[in-house]
Amino acid sequence: MTSPIMRDQTGFVVELEKFSGPLDLLLHLIREDEVDITDLPIAKIADQFLSVINDLGLNEAADYLEMAARLLRIKAQMLLPRRMGDDEWEDPRAELVRRLLEYQQIRELVDWLGRAQDARAERFGRGYEAPPADAPPAPLQIDLNDLLAAAERVISLIPDPMPHRVVPRPLDVEGATARINALLAEHETFGWKEAVGPQATLVDVLSTFIALLELAKRSSLTLSQTEPFGPMVIQRATPREAA
Amino acid sequence: MQPLAKLLEAALFAASRPLTLEELASLDPDVAESAIRAALDEIRTTYDGHHGVELVEIAEGWQFLTRREYAETIERAQFALRPRRLSPAALETLAIIAYRQPVGRLEVDEIRGVDSGAVMDKLVERGLIEVVTRGEGLGRPLLYGTTPSFLEILGLKDLEDLPRLEELSVALRRPTPVDEPE
Numbered sequence: 001m002t003s004p005i006m007r008d009q010t011g012f013v014v015e016l017e018k019f020s021g022p023l024d025l026l027l028h029l030i031r032e033d034e035v036d037i038t039d040l041p042i043a044k045i046a047d048q049f050l051s052v053i054n055d056l057g058l059n060e061a062a063d064y065l066e067m068a069a070r071l072l073r074i075k076a077q078m079l080l081p082r083r084m085g086d087d088e089w090e091d092p093r094a095e096l097v098r099r100l101l102e103y104q105q106i107r108e109l110v111d112w113l114g115r116a117q118d119a120r121a122e123r124f125g126r127g128y129e130a131p132p133a134d135a136p137p138a139p140l141q142i143d144l145n146d147l148l149a150a151a152e153r154v155i156s157l158i159p160d161p162m163p164h165r166v167v168p169r170p171l172d173v174e175g176a177t178a179r180i181n182a183l184l185a186e187h188e189t190f191g192w193k194e195a196v197g198p199q200a201t202l203v204d205v206l207s208t209f210i211a212l213l214e215l216a217k218r219s220s221l222t223l224s225q226t227e228p229f230g231p232m233v234i235q236r237a238t239p240r241e242a243a
Numbered sequence: 244m245q246p247l248a249k250l251l252e253a254a255l256f257a258a259s260r261p262l263t264l265e266e267l268a269s270l271d272p273d274v275a276e277s278a279i280r281a282a283l284d285e286i287r288t289t290y291d292g293h294h295g296v297e298l299v300e301i302a303e304g305w306q307f308l309t310r311r312e313y314a315e316t317i318e319r320a321q322f323a324l325r326p327r328r329l330s331p332a333a334l335e336t337l338a339i340i341a342y343r344q345p346v347g348r349l350e351v352d353e354i355r356g357v358d359s360g361a362v363m364d365k366l367v368e369r370g371l372i373e374v375v376t377r378g379e380g381l382g383r384p385l386l387y388g389t390t391p392s393f394l395e396i397l398g399l400k401d402l403e404d405l406p407r408l409e410e411l412s413v414a415l416r417r418p419t420p421v422d423e424p425e
Contacts, residue, residue: 020332021357063357102354108411109338110331113397117334120398121325122314123299125306127259 022067023103025052030100037100040093042078046071070096171203176211184221184236192232244289247274248282255286261304261395302394303401326396336362337371337393341405345375345386363387371396 019025029048035041049071053064077092091097179197183190196208212234216223222235244252251267267279283305287298290307299308309317317323329337336359339351351359366372367387375388394401 020335021355023356067356099354099356103356105408105411106335106338106354109342109406110334112406113334113338114328114331116397116399117328119311120396121328122311123308123398124314124317124323125259125308126256 022049022064023100024107025049025064026067027100027104027107037104038097040097042071042075042093046075171207171210173207173210173214176204176207177215180208180211180215180234181220183234187236189233189235191234195234244285245282247271247278248285248289251279251282252286255298255305255307258306261302261306261391263304266304299398300400301398302391304391329396330362332359332362333366336366337389340366340372340387341389341393341402342408344388345378346388347378347384347386349384351387 019028026045026049029045030037050068053068074092074096082089180195183194195212196205212223215221219237221237224233224235250270254267254270255262264276264279268274268276283298290297295313296307296309299306318325335355336351339354340346343350348360348363351363363372370390371393372387373390374385376386377383378386399405
């Protein structure tokens with residue numbers, strides 16, 4: 001048996017065109033083996049499919065890979081033991097078989113459409129011209145006034161600068177609370193700078209501040225300042241106070 | 244030929260595309276559609292077997308086309324060229340859209356088992372399919388249908404000219420349940 005599938009050094013783009021997709025390749029294998037579609041020897045077909053896409057370098061094409069994975073899954077499902085006379089058992093091949101039959105029907109329509117296309121191509125209408133392969137666009141005919149008028153129209157369409165809409169980031173009080181609790185576990189006292197962390201944004205500052213106030217309220221810590229506007233000192237509350 | 248038949252003959256000769264019944268009727272608003280049809284029949288009979296061109300019913304209209312037997316000679320002389328054939332992928336996509344229209348891209352992808360976006364874009368560009376409506380459901384997907392150009396390049400009168408699915412040798416049917424796997 002000589003396979004029409006040939007290895008080609010030019011890469012898989014050419015080969016991809018030989019098969020219009022994984023279903024096409026599958027149908028080709030099924031026809032070659034002359035097996036019954038409705039009773040697919042799935043293990044054999046899966047192995048052939050894998051070896052062909054490997055030979056063709058198609059194993060980088062996602063559609064083919066997906067089909068390969070599907071085939072292997074069906075193959076595995078077929079191997080699972082099941083009770084005799086189990087009515088609940090659903091043939092794992094059923095969906096694939098349905099798609100193959102549907103696709104086979106499409107292929108038959110493609111043959112029909114191809115013949116219709118060929119028959120139509122043998123009759124010429126009046127003034128028919130084959131679409132030019134790559135006709136250059138007609139040269140622009142325009143004078144300076146047209147150009148200026150067009151530019152003006154475009155400029156008038158530019159809207160006035162829109163004010164930037166600021167979407168507030170929600171405060172992350174939970175995150176700040178967790179961070180402060182972690183610091184409390186390690187240090188008895190620490191400063192505002194440690195609490196807020198490096199490179200704090202406005203949102204971080206607000207979140208941290210609210211978290212500190214909340215923790216102070218719950219008596220998890222005490223806040224103090226040695227002088228007005230002086231640095232804030234955060235101190236772990238003693239167990240007695242926390243209780 | 245009747246005067247009306249001559250008028251239609253002239254119009255059809257001048258046009259480079261099929262003319263629909265409505266278009267032909269617009270030539271003379273006083274004439275009934277039945278008279279137009281009769282005149283078209285008259286032209287067809289006149290040309291039938293006596294001329295190198297014939298009146299063909301195509302794409303929901305009528306057009307003068309050369310007879311098939313002259314295609315090769317005309318083409319060899321390069322007076323006219325056959326249009327390029329559509330690729331199998333394009334025909335596959337067209338077949339699905341023709342039978343399932345209006346149909347979305349996802350369904351086409353699913354039936355073909357490959358991404359069909361690029362093929363469908365090309366078919367839209369060539370005017371063979373077009374967006375006809377939007378579907379229900381998530382994102383209201385664009386649904387596509389075939390155009391008169393689709394009928395024209397295939398030489399079809401209308402969509403009824405396509406083979407019925409029951410006529411295909413491979414009828415779409417439910418797979419018969421299998422008792423025992425291999």
